[in-house]
Amino acid sequence: MKLVAIVGTNADFSYNRILLQYMKWHFRMAADIEILEVKQLPPFNEDLPDSEQTEVWRFNTKINNADGVIIATPEYDHSIPAALKSGLEWLSFNRDTMKEKPVMIVGVSYGTQGTSRAQQQLRQMLLSPDLNSDVLPGNEVLIGNAAKVFDKNGFVTDINIVHNLETSFTAFNKFVKSNMRYLERGDDNMTEPHISSDAKIQFRTGSLSIKEIQQIFNTLPFEIDFIDANDEFSYFSDKPNREHVRHTAEIGEPVQQCHPPKVWPIVKSIFDSFKLGTQDHVERCLPLNGHKVWINYFAVRDENGKYLGTMEFTGNVGHLVTLVKEGKFDGFPEGADATTGASKHDDAEPEQPAGPAMNAQADATTGASEHSDEDEDKTE
Amino acid sequence: MKIEAIVGSNKKLSYNRKLLQFISKHFTDDEIHINEIKDIPMFNENYPAGEDDHDPELITELAKRIEDADAVIIGCPEYNHSVPSALKSVIEWLSYRIHPLGGKPVMIVGASIHPQGSSRSQTHLREILDSPGVNAEVFPGNEFFLGTAKKAFDENGDLINQGTVGFLEQCFDGFRIYADEIHKFK
Ligand SMILES: Cc1cc2nc3c(=O)[nH]c(=O)nc-3n(C[C@H](O)[C@H](O)[C@H](O)COP(=O)(O)O)c2cc1C
Ligand SMILES: Cc1cc2nc3c(=O)[nH]c(=O)nc-3n(C[C@H](O)[C@H](O)[C@H](O)COP(=O)(O)O)c2cc1C
Numbered sequence: 106m107k108l109v110a111i112v113g114t115n116a117d118f119s120y121n122r123i124l125l126q127y128m129k130w131h132f133r134m135a136a137d138i139e140i141l142e143v144k145q146l147p148p149f150n151e152d153l154p155d156s157e158q159t160e161v162w163r164f165n166t167k168i169n170n171a172d173g174v175i176i177a178t179p180e181y182d183h184s185i186p187a188a189l190k191s192g193l194e195w196l197s198f199n200r201d202t203m204k205e206k207p208v209m210i211v212g213v214s215y216g217t218q219g220t221s222r223a224q225q226q227l228r229q230m231l232l233s234p235d236l237n238s239d240v241l242p243g244n245e246v247l248i249g250n251a252a253k254v255f256d257k258n259g260f261v262t263d264i265n266i267v268h269n270l271e272t273s274f275t276a277f278n279k280f281v282k283s284n285m286r287y288l289e290r291g292d293d294n295m296t297e298p299h300i301s302s303d304a305k306i307q308f309r310t311g312s313l314s315i316k317e318i319q320q321i322f323n324t325l326p327f328e329i330d331f332i333d334a335n336d337e338f339s340y341f342s343d344k345p346n347r348e349h350v351r352h353t354a355e356i357g358e359p360v361q362q363c364h365p366p367k368v369w370p371i372v373k374s375i376f377d378s379f380k381l382g383t384q385d386h387v388e389r390c391l392p393l394n395g396h397k398v399w400i401n402y403f404a405v406r407d408e409n410g411k412y413l414g415t416m417e418f419t420g421n422v423g424h425l426v427t428l429v430k431e432g433k434f435d436g437f438p439e440g441a442d443a444t445t446g447a448s449k450h451d452d453a454e455p456e457q458p459a460g461p462a463m464n465a466q467a468d469a470t471t472g473a474s475e476h477s478d479e480d481e482d483k484t485e
Numbered sequence: 486m487k488i489e490a491i492v493g494s495n496k497k498l499s500y501n502r503k504l505l506q507f508i509s510k511h512f513t514d515d516e517i518h519i520n521e522i523k524d525i526p527m528f529n530e531n532y533p534a535g536e537d538d539h540d541p542e543l544i545t546e547l548a549k550r551i552e553d554a555d556a557v558i559i560g561c562p563e564y565n566h567s568v569p570s571a572l573k574s575v576i577e578w579l580s581y582r583i584h585p586l587g588g589k590p591v592m593i594v595g596a597s598i599h600p601q602g603s604s605r606s607q608t609h610l611r612e613i614l615d616s617p618g619v620n621a622e623v624f625p626g627n628e629f630f631l632g633t634a635k636k637a638f639d640e641n642g643d644l645i646n647q648g649t650v651g652f653l654e655q656c657f658d659g660f661r662i663y664a665d666e667i668h669k670f671k
Binding site for chain 1: 495496497523526527528529530531564565566567568569570571573574576577580605609612613615616618619
């Protein structure tokens with residue numbers, strides 16, 4: 106189970122943040138909990154241009170891909186802090202991220218009330234039509250006297266509070282698993298293809314079973330994503346340790362939603378050029394997750410050249426770079442692939458097919474590399 | 486009365502701003518000054534980062550004007566059945582190092598594009614203004630909601646419905662008496 110936990114304050118030091126760190130640790134066997142900070146977000150403003158909403162997009166995507174959300178709210182003036190409210194406004198503005206999303210509320214306050222009034226208001230907000238969340242009923246976690254609750258290592262010192270957290274979290278775990286979104290998404294269903302996995306598919310050049318195809322894709326040292334001709338994200342290979350982590354919840358989504366707003370125009374221009382046929386391949390080299398990552402977009406076409414979709418082909422090529430550095434290819438003929446003879450071009454740039462718009466191709470390729478490192482880096 | 490009005494929206498086109506503009510134009514016996522919040526930074530305990538503790542200048546100025554005023558009117562939009570973060574943030578500043586709303590008579594009005602006209606956010610705002618850190622004297626009853634705000638104003642920015650104007654006048658009369666009583670009591 107994948108959960109995100111929102112720290113409901115922008116304060117540098119926060120007991121609510123300490124509580125979430127404790128929950129992440131304490132419930133690590135039951136759930137993978139990622140902690141999100143509202144202080145990363147710009148203050149909500151309807152007039153803020155899309156180009157300044159990259160962090161909002163990122164926040165939204167993380168929540169979209171989670172099975173449930175834990176919110177730790179402080180209490181400011183008997184309500185939730187503006188910084189948290191602003192985050193909720195972003196999540197409801199032209200989006201239905203929180204719709205039917207299971208939510209658990211917890212809160213720590215300095216005084217004795219343990220954020221009871223803020224939680225009451227937060228529940229009402231989450232149930233408003235624009236948010237429309239599935240808030241876990243009952244199971245209140247109201248922690249007062251914050252300064253006495255945690256020891257210096259961030260452990261909760263009061264056994265009654267530990268029990269309260271455990272009971273509520275167990276209820277939430279059950280609640281998440283009975284949630285419609287979770288059931289429909291059904292990660293378990295997706296691990297096996299729907300038709301018999303022994304069924305053979307006959308290709309012109311031989312045959313493979315569905316299971317074999319699946320495992321070939323998953324075993325390739327490169328990860329594959331496929332965006333179909335309608336610009337919907339329709340498949341990703343289930344390779345372990347992917348550079349770009351994808352989620353089955355994203356399958357079927359318009360590909361625009363999988364990119365930060367700032368980057369989307371560049372990605373769109375690549376798809377457009379593939380559809381027009383002005384180019385077939387765009388590549389980029391990026392440092393990602395501490396790896397040397399080679400990212401490729403290929404236009405996939407039928408025998409008649411009709412666009413079927415785009416394949417993203419991405420992998421860590423650190424090993425290849427090492428082989429080159431070690432001189433493993435020294436003395437080989439330049440520009441030809443001696444082993445397979447697949448590429449007969451003597452041209453130093455065999456990737457650039459001849460075409461009517463060589464200059465436009467060059468532009469588009471440069472454009473793609475402007476898709477800057479920092480953007481890509483944080484997308485994971 | 487000398488009244489400081491606060492536009493609770495940070496939007497360019499705001500119906501709550503229009504409502505307060507109408508109010509300041511309509512009640513000529515009162516001196517009503519309209520305050521904008523859109524350039525006030527988000528409340529943060531650690532603002533400004535790494536420097537000496539102090540409030541943003543815009544907050545200091547707003548607090549000064551509130552202290553010098555007889556009363557405050559807040560035009561409160563509704564976001565997710567509650568108070569917009571932009572307005573909540575201002576109240577947090579005004580309840581942190583300084584407390585200029587303490588003991589101050591406050592009237593809440595609100596406009597929404599939906600028929601319920603900010604009723605739920607006004608309830609939340611009352612709870613917030615009642616909390617000990619803010620401690621305002623909120624004018625009870627007299628709930629002025631302007632629903633379906635898109636159709637409520639004519640091209641001069643005047644409220645079209647005379648019944649609505651009448652109710653607003655009634656609320657205002659009550660508010661003057663209430664504010665007087667509060668000041669006598671102090
Ligand atoms: C502007 C402001 C308003 C506050 N109002 C309340 C309140 O209404 N009730 C309460 O119990 N604590 C209130 N507090 C105190 C908080 O409980 C305390 O700061 C707590 O540590 C906040 O949670 P955190 O440590 O996660 O930031 C307020 C603090 C601030 C800065
Ligand atoms: C994030 C968001 C949430 C909203 N939620 C509500 C709501 O719960 N109830 C409501 O009546 N209107 C809601 N609205 C619509 C507002 O009433 C509308 O935007 C109104 O114009 C806001 O006041 P203003 O014009 O003064 O900015 C919401 C608007 C936004 C942007």
